[in-house]
Amino acid sequence: xxxxESAMGSGRSIDxxxxxxxxxxxxxxxxxxxxxxxxxxxxxxxxxxxxxxxxVAGRRILELGCGGGQCSIAFARQGAIAVGxxxxxxxxxxxxxxxxxxxVQVELHQGDAADLDRFADATFDIVFSxxxxxxxxxxxxxxxxxxxxxxxxxxxxxxxxxxxxAVFWDEKEDEDSVVAARSYWLRGAMEWQFSGSGEWMRSFHxxxxxxxxxxxxxxxxxxxxxxxxxxxxxEDRLAWQDSYTLELLHLVPHTIIxxxxxx
Ligand SMILES: C[S@@+](CC[C@H](N)C(=O)[O-])C[C@H]1O[C@@H](n2cnc3c(N)ncnc32)[C@H](O)[C@@H]1O
Numbered sequence: 001x002x003x004x005e006s007a008m009g010s011g012r013s014i015d016x017x018x019x020x021x022x023x024x025x026x027x028x029x030x031x032x033x034x035x036x037x038x039x040x041x042x043x044x045x046x047x048x049x050x051x052x053x054x055x056v057a058g059r060r061i062l063e064l065g066c067g068g069g070q071c072s073i074a075f076a077r078q079g080a081i082a083v084g085x086x087x088x089x090x091x092x093x094x095x096x097x098x099x100x101x102x103x104v105q106v107e108l109h110q111g112d113a114a115d116l117d118r119f120a121d122a123t124f125d126i127v128f129s130x131x132x133x134x135x136x137x138x139x140x141x142x143x144x145x146x147x148x149x150x151x152x153x154x155x156x157x158x159x160x161x162x163x164x165x166a167v168f169w170d171e172k173e174d175e176d177s178v179v180a181a182r183s184y185w186l187r188g189a190m191e192w193q194f195s196g197s198g199e200w201m202r203s204f205h206x207x208x209x210x211x212x213x214x215x216x217x218x219x220x221x222x223x224x225x226x227x228x229x230x231x232x233x234x235e236d237r238l239a240w241q242d243s244y245t246l247e248l249l250h251l252v253p254h255t256i257i258x259x260x261x262x263x
Pocket of ligand 1: 016020033064065066067068069085086087088091111112113114129130131132135136137
């Protein structure tokens with residue numbers, strides 16, 4: 001994915017549900033995300049290595065922005081009660097097929113992660129998300145919902161594009177830059193084209209400090225922030241090469257993982 005233009009003043013109308021519906025087939029085909037362990041993003045160690053969630057057998061896990069369901073399927077295969085929510089009908093259709101293929105039950109819901117009203121209070125032991133919360137505009141509402149649906153002491157673990165990466169999204173050149181091209185403090189919407197299908201997408205830039213403050217305001221205590229160094233395996237290089245500048249991957253953190261719990 002390449003950054004193209006800040007949304008501020010662009011006036012472009014983007015329907016994210018429709019955009020992800022159109023991008024889904026290319027996304028799934030290109031990235032071929034495995035279902036053996038929950039992942040945190042391109043070139044990242046998986047949950048098998050990081051062990052941020054502990055033993056998930058018998059745990060109730062809600063995945064926000066579950067996409068093609070690979071992480072939820074991995075949880076279900078390990079004995080968790082997995083529930084996935086995503087905005088995109090096509091991503092969910094893929095998830096449904098994949099779960100069937102792997103012979104596991106994952107309860108799937110279409111909706112915005114900002115609206116968790118369908119879930120009762122204290123329903124989940126864990127809320128998990130991989131590379132999805134940066135798309136949620138009403139993030140305060142989303143995190144308040146997460147805090148509400150978690151049991152006391154329940155865990156929220158999520159990964160994002162590292163906010164520092166936004167600094168190297170060159171809005172003029174429409175591609176990643178190896179020099180700083182955008183202010184870290186330029187918060188708000190960013191619009192860019194999905195490299196696979198050319199769909200315009202919108203995500204929201206928040207600094208690391210903003211995320212910590214947002215979590216605390218929602219009643220979620222930050223326990224860890226992880227910024228793993230990319231592990232450039234040949235397989236992953238093929239699957240994600242269109243989305244990242246390899247030179248930059250060696251210089252700048254690309255993924256951030258937050259671990260928080262309900263106070
Ligand atoms: C980069 S994909 C990640 C999907 C999946 N977690 C994975 O790792 O492949 C982002 C996902 O977030 C979903 N999404 C975007 N905005 C959303 C929102 N407001 N609420 C819920 N899901 C959203 C998209 O439909 C898409 O499936």
